[in-house]
Amino acid sequence: MTRARTLPPGDAPVRQEGLRHLNLGLVFRHILSAGDRPISRTELVELTGLTKPTVSRIVDDLVLGQLIAEAAPVHGGGAGRPRVGLTLSRQGPAGLGLDIRGDHLAACVVDLTGTVRHLSFSPPIRPGRRPKTILTELATMAREATAAVADEGLTVVGGMVSVPGPVAERSVVKFAPQQGWRDVDAGTLLRTALDDLPIAVDNEANLAALGELYASDEDLRNFAYVSGELDLGAGLVLNGQLLRGARGWSGELGHVTVFPNGRACPCGANGCLQTYASVEAIFGPGSVDGPATIVTRADAGSKRTLAALDAAGTALGIALSDLVNLLDMDTILLGGSYSLLSSWLVDNIQAELSRRVLSSRWSTVAVRPAMLGPDAAVIGAALTVIEDVRQNPSGWLAHNSL
Structure with a gap:
């Protein structure tokens, strides 16, 4: 006798919208994996197995959503006109990284290509400053970073805070001995200060490791x-x-x-x-x-x-x-x-x-x-935010159309 089993969550037929989501992600991953090399629509048809009209519609959506951009023509090596190349956009979504270190604060913004577009540091921090004071200063740096990249056509979609200590629920700093913090809800305080911008908090070594992983x-x-x-x-x-x-x-x-x-x-x-x-x-x-x-x-x-x-x-x-x-x-x-x-x-x-x-x-x-040196944690924090966009381009397109 075969025992009945519960199906895993999401184990259901793929509807039309779900199929579009999967195909869009497939096309975007191929553009992402090409790195700095422009890739043509024809190549995407060959690589994905999708039809030319489907690839064309998806590419149009990605361009309109500022996830990709048309670049220099791609020469196919044979006769005929060069094909329009596609690369990741240097405008559109960006990730914000914030870092609380032993002696100062840092803010960083990276674009979809992983390029650092803004990096700033505070003056030295005096020992014993209250958590709210430090987080208020960090929020000011975040606003300044967001405004600076907005002038370059970038939209910060979220932030990640690096802290030197264990973190609970991606928000609460359980213990940061350098600052003398215990059970400080840094995530909630910063989200409130930054008008509900999505903010998460993680340990600095974790974020630095992710930064090295994503940047390598x-x-x-x-x-x-x-x-x-x-x-x-x-x-x-x-x-x-x-x-x-x-x-x-x-x-x-x-x-x-x-x-x-x-x-x-x-x-x-x-x-x-x-x-x-x-x-x-x-x-x-x-x-x-x-x-x-x-x-x-x-x-x-x-x-x-x-x-x-x-x-x-x-x-x-x-x-x-x-x-x-x-x-x-x-x-x-x-x-x-x-x-x-x-x-x-x-x-x-x-x-x-x-x-x-x-x-x-x-x-x-x-x-x-x-590879990223002393700034690995703050760059890794920003890269973690932008990696979420890379893994879920449909989510950004849906957000950007609101």
Whole structure:
């Protein structure tokens, strides 16, 4: 006897509107995958298997909705007139990224091509400022960024906020030790300040990892993005997907134990990676110097600074070895302040990985600076917003027709 089963949600016949949605997404993905190379309508007919009239209607809709634009003619290599090329539009929808860092705020806007069209920073933030004060300043930066790109024909469709700590419900900052925040609903406060613009909040390491994933031209699908700053975290990507965990709080690499009887950590445990490899640990407790100062001292041959960098690299290598053994990642990206310090960290990290990772005997793990550098989180936040448009072009067209 066969047991009756419940059909999964959405398992129903495709209606005409649904078919149009699927076909539009198919055509748009081919234009997206072509990158900077203009693609012709004839190529789209061949690639999609759709009829020429169907492709023509979809292309017209995409052009009208400012998702694609006509570009330079495409030469087919044979006789006949060149064909009109199609590329992603540099006008239309744009994504807003906002970043709350240890020492300042940042705002970024990217267009549909992933190009940064606006990037701005606040003056240094004084320690101990109230959450509402910081978020009000961030909202002002968001309005200024939105107005700046509007003059270039871009419409900000939503924003993503990067914060140094775990986030609940894509809105509430559970704990941000740099700012001393606990249970701050940053998403709601910013949505209210920005006239109900869709705003979500995520951990900075997660957003930086997504930024590297979306911006990379290589086959980057299994990697850990490690960010130092004052709070040490990791964005974990497996098979091209961000690993969030059951409650969205994965990646707290700073609280992996590297020396069980080691230094006391503010979290209450001993020997956490945070106490050996965070930027504050390299500076020395209570230091207000930044990574640029460390670089200057290391270049000058400061023994104390070089010893602290060696210790940090070794501790990072121990923790990352456990991560690679568990998750089989092939790449480690050093981001945030670590991207500036990578010259002094990579060798020790690589040495520990070679010694401790089982698979290193036949396959090495690449360790290198993140491509987007210290601004990976704010750029990744903006790219996350625009990626939603890329994945659902019909949603933007429906919104844009209202």
